[in-house]
Amino acid sequence: MFTIIFLEFIRSGTIKSFSTCRNGRWASHGAARHKKEAVNTLYTTGIKLRWVLCKSVNRGILQTQSKRRGYYGCDRSSESAKQIFCTGSGYIYFNRKRFRCICPVFGFTKRLILVTHIQHQQLDFKKWDALILRTPDADPFLLSSWLNVAAPGWSALVANDYEAVFPVFSAKKMLWSFFDLPNFIQKIGIYGAEGFEKEFASQLHALHTSIDFICYVTDSVLGDTHIENRPRRHQLLQLKEGVRFPTKVWGRNIRKAEAAALTEITAVPADIFVQALKHELIERGRPYAEKDYQKLLRLAKESSAAGYGFIEGIKDETGTFTCGQFYLYITGKIYLVACFSNEKAREHSLLHYLLYKIIQQKYEQDTTMRVHFGGSNIPVIADFNKNFGATDEEFVLVYKNNLPFLLRLVKHA
Structure with a gap:
């Protein structure tokens, strides 16, 4: 009370x-x-x-x-x-x-310290974005313009006058409440000044007690010991010694792309990128819902217009895009949102070449840059990321499911 x-x-x-x-x-x-x-x-x-x-x-x-x-x-x-x-x-x-x-x-x-849960309408987006831009471990998908599309109505825990923040994605659907990490937002944590962990953890625990379904990835220091915490990992590449990808796989794949003379990089229109990604995911049996493709298209267009999103790809001799990668970039940080590739791109390792060249170009402009691959617990994806020298960073999936039995069959981590 x-x-x-x-x-x-x-x-x-x-x-x-x-x-x-x-x-x-x-x-x-x-x-x-x-x-x-x-x-x-x-x-x-x-x-x-x-x-x-x-x-x-x-x-x-x-x-x-x-x-x-x-x-x-x-x-x-x-x-x-x-x-x-x-x-x-x-x-x-x-x-x-x-x-x-x-x-x-x-x-x-x-x-x-005052930690307040501020609803979407009362958030100061200018202060929010200024904090995200100056925080070293805050990824570009935390900018308010991205969150407003990816998670309309998002709110936040805010310490004092935006000294530190923690985004919240809670919603009420019918009789149940949810705190679920939206698509195209990889993880969340405390961003801003240090030393607020206990206060935020206390507020999150209080918030968790009133929510039926919880599923989001955060830093282990914020894991709620009263509910389930599952280990998760992402892959991060710190370019402290320049663009040096010290693996045999990297060198072999770069040479394969160069030998095929498929090395010209060009911008990919957002609608072509989303359509190609949709086609590949359907082939693999892991498609998004249709509304998520529409959301991704809007995110690509709006982030590109705002100057922090871009999509690059490589065409074949017929002018068809063989692969494409969607990135977000702000000073010091670059994040790979999604990518697609066809059979020819996979044959000649064009995704490896494309990623290498994009990081090389950005590093020439920004030597403080770190690369967030998004990461995965799936070994083949994690290995792809590690081919470039990326290393695992450990997080936790905070999970709670108090939904009725039938809903739990379709809504789970």
């Missing part, structure tokens, strides 16, 4: 209004013409609080009173706190930058 208190301030320094939420019920409180001073340091006796109420503003100090004994007093600062969050454990978090909670009795300090 917890209460959230929202405070709104106007520029003159008076409290405009505040609202409280207890057990999902909101109550709004009118304007209070009191001077405010924003929050910097909180003083507490260390008593665990079940919930807090806004008490008064006294001499520029905002105070909150617990239903039990003891209260929190808020000292003066130039920063303004718009949200106060008190959990059942007695910790208080703020939506501003990191504050300290000081206990004069026991003499300890605790960093104050």
